[in-house]
Amino acid sequence: MLKINQLTKTFGSLKAVNELSFEVPDGEIVGFVGSNGAGKSTTMRISMGVLSPTSGSVTWNGQPIDRSVQRLFGYMPEERGLYPKMKVGEQLNYLARLHGLDAPSAKQAVDFWTETLGVKKRINDEVQKLSLGNQQRVQLAAALVFSPEMLILDEPFSGLDPVAVEVMSEVLLEQSKAGIATLFSSHQLDLVERLCDRVVIIREGQLITNDTVQNIKAQGTHEFQLSVLAPEAEVAALADRVGGQVSAGEATGESLLRWDGSDSQGVLSSALQLGQVQNFGPLVPTLTELFREVVAAPTAEETEAK
Numbered sequence: 282m283l284k285i286n287q288l289t290k291t292f293g294s295l296k297a298v299n300e301l302s303f304e305v306p307d308g309e310i311v312g313f314v315g316s317n318g319a320g321k322s323t324t325m326r327i328s329m330g331v332l333s334p335t336s337g338s339v340t341w342n343g344q345p346i347d348r349s350v351q352r353l354f355g356y357m358p359e360e361r362g363l364y365p366k367m368k369v370g371e372q373l374n375y376l377a378r379l380h381g382l383d384a385p386s387a388k389q390a391v392d393f394w395t396e397t398l399g400v401k402k403r404i405n406d407e408v409q410k411l412s413l414g415n416q417q418r419v420q421l422a423a424a425l426v427f428s429p430e431m432l433i434l435d436e437p438f439s440g441l442d443p444v445a446v447e448v449m450s451e452v453l454l455e456q457s458k459a460g461i462a463t464l465f466s467s468h469q470l471d472l473v474e475r476l477c478d479r480v481v482i483i484r485e486g487q488l489i490t491n492d493t494v495q496n497i498k499a500q501g502t503h504e505f506q507l508s509v510l511a512p513e514a515e516v517a518a519l520a521d522r523v524g525g526q527v528s529a530g531e532a533t534g535e536s537l538l539r540w541d542g543s544d545s546q547g548v549l550s551s552a553l554q555l556g557q558v559q560n561f562g563p564l565v566p567t568l569t570e571l572f573r574e575v576v577a578a579p580t581a582e583e584t585e586a587k
């Protein structure tokens with residue numbers, strides 16, 4: 282398990298990471314989310330041991346991140362890190378051997394990951410000759426080729442086409458089933474929602490949320506929505522009763538009623554008197570909507586300053 286404990290990193294007067302604590306347990310995929318400049322890459326660099334913290338610590342199974350621990354981590358840095366003039370296959374083979382695989386195992390791993398990630402045909406090409414998306418696939422192969430115990434991936438999905446996104450999603454889910462701990466940052470919240478066991482949201486270096494996707498969604502503002510085949514004017518009277526709002530639905534003659542969910546069964550029976558009810562239930566917000574709410578809310582410091 283990776284444990285980030287009271288981590289702080291300052292650059293001059295800027296606190297890029299501010300007393301941040303969270304964990305990435307074995308077999309879990311943790312999505313690391315925050316606006317541009319929130320401190321995600323800085324946290325990941327420190328977790329990988331390529332940047333030292335100002336204070337606080339990161340440990341792997343209780344051990345500080347030294348060279349022996351670094352060897353267990355598959356890392357995809359934001360600035361990427363392949364040698365542009367080296368051939369894809371040579372580069373991956375070099376990395377696999379560097380991490381202790383013998384020659385036949387390294388070859389097998391290179392074949393497997395280039396095949397899985399769809400770059401096997403490019404194995405003899407220099408990395409710099411590949412499209413950006415294919416370079417990204419090779420980056421992912423580089424993080425995976427030596428069977429790491431932990432994956433630290435800084436925006437692994439950026440620049441990938443939809444097919445590669447699907448392949449990579451499957452790879453992460455399989456790795457997680459095999460017990461690998463994964464921390465990945467992303468601005469693609471639909472993917473985070475789909476893949477992650479847990480989501481860590483940070484803002485200005487500070488932890489805002491650390492919870493399961495399910496819990497985060499359950500805590501969001503819960504409105505109800507009902508769709509009924511009845512004229513808007515008739516549904517408006519019902520809306521007035523519960524302080525809701527009515528709008529036209531997509532289907533002909535359909536009206537949508539949104540309200541805070543109070544007296545839901547009473548509203549349903551009244552709506553049934555008006556016409557056929559098509560849909561009825563809580564409107565579960567997407568992670569993207571919740572993220573917008575969280576990021577738009579004032580910070581504790583801003584609230585205090587008022």
Ligand SMILES: Nc1ncnc2c1ncn2[C@@H]1O[C@H](COP(=O)(O)OP(=O)(O)OP(=O)(O)O)[C@@H](O)[C@H]1O
Pocket residue numbers: 292295297315316317318319320321322323324359
């Ligand atoms: N080496 C550095 N020197 C000075 N400031 C830095 C350095 N690295 C990062 N920062 C600053 O620290 C803050 C956090 O940056 P970081 O790259 O960790 O954010 P991020 O959440 O990864 O953002 P993005 O989503 O844009 O990649 C930013 O304000 C950034 O400008």
